[in-house]
Amino acid sequence: MSEVRYTDQHEWVRIDGDVATVGITKYAAAQLGDVVFVELPEAGRKVGQGSEIAVVESVKAASEVYAPVGGEISESNPVLAAEPAKINADPEGEGWFFRMRLADKSELGKLMSEAQYTEFVKSL
């Protein structure tokens, strides 16, 4: 079973072993509106938890995406360049941004569970 955690910047991260898949939440996608462009990291790039790693542009505005955990990027979603609308259509599935090898599992402890994130969104 994979485990999904959330940040207060509205990223989700799904953990399968030491592989983390990252994207933005349904809430974030709805707030952004129609996504028209996404800038994704290249494989091999190393990032620390909370650092800027991708950019998502909607018709409205540009927003930064932060790495929910530290590690090394292993791949970016190849379909998003041609079909950025996938981010609105299926933000927590086909609209994933990138995968990374997790550096330190203990960083997951700083993130929210699904129940905690749901509460957090309600409070906004």
Place this chain on the structure above:
Amino acid sequence: MSDSTNQNLRRTPLYALHIQLGGKMVPFAGYELPVHYQPGILKEHLHARAQAGLFDVSHMGQAALSGHDPAAALESLTPADVRGVKDGQQRYALLLNPEGGIKDDFMVARLDGESSLHLVVNGATKEGDFAYIAGQLKARATLTPHADRALLALQGPASEKVLSRHAPAAKDMTFMKVARMDVAGAPAIVSRSGYTGEDGFEISIAAGDAERVARTLLNEPEALPIGLGARDSLRLEAGLCLYGHDLNEDIDPVSANLVWSIGKRRKADRDFPAAEKILKLLSDGPREKRIGIRPEGRAPAREGAAIADKTGRIIGRVTSGGFGPSANAPVAMGYVETAFAADGTEIDLVVRGKPLPARVAPMPFVPHRYKRAETVSKAG
């Protein structure tokens, strides 16, 4: 936006309707207005180009200018040929400060058989504009703001069909014509104009009639409500300036590439604010010029992005930019040194610290489809 700021925001007569229609309300020009409704900016934009969109632009300032010869008086503040505006006609004009900087851009209309002029200015600048115009012209003309009027814009190729069901006379108007008529039984000032590049109308009505008229128009199958987000992307694709972004008091009409709004007679008579300075810029060429920009990739460049030449030297700035849903590409406008202003010139836009290749491009990015008198239903 903090709550204390929100408390100072004004509401247009259509506020309740926006809420009922699911509008996402944001502060704009001192008002709470919908940035988009349920469909979102992209779909709203495309709908306005394909069918008809209804916009609430009641935040804009409307006023009457009356007096012995209000057109002659107004010409002391603008280089437009106001005296040449015929009965039933409207014209785009620039309000200039004494140094020739652009205080605002506005519409001036002369209604058939009426001695006063009807003005429509930008919402964010209306208080300042009205105080300035009233003060400057006080010996010659009287400015009467119409704070009790709403303004609706109906834009898109189906606008004529939609409006003429409730105002049959609208059908016979051509671009930039203006007339009084009833719309769904409400007395209105209707002009065939707008700010999307599409055929369409602007409808000035009493605040008390606004919601009923808006609902009547929205009941038509072709019409959908459109928010500020799509209003901005539509006007940008149409190459039209947004005051406070593409125009301000430090920018003159020549640099802004709005020389067409200076009347021929006015150029000859050299009798508008800073005329000598502006006509010298016209003959010598301005230091910088407003241009259209097409980024080469898919990444949009937003307002404030620096523009560099291919050696990395900063030569200008983006003043409006985003994604054009109808152009299906990023589009922008901005100012560059005149030597780089020719269409096709290769430039870089500095986005997130990296150069984004782009080219200077002709505007509009999407052809205008106005219903002009001489070329009725010209498809652009």
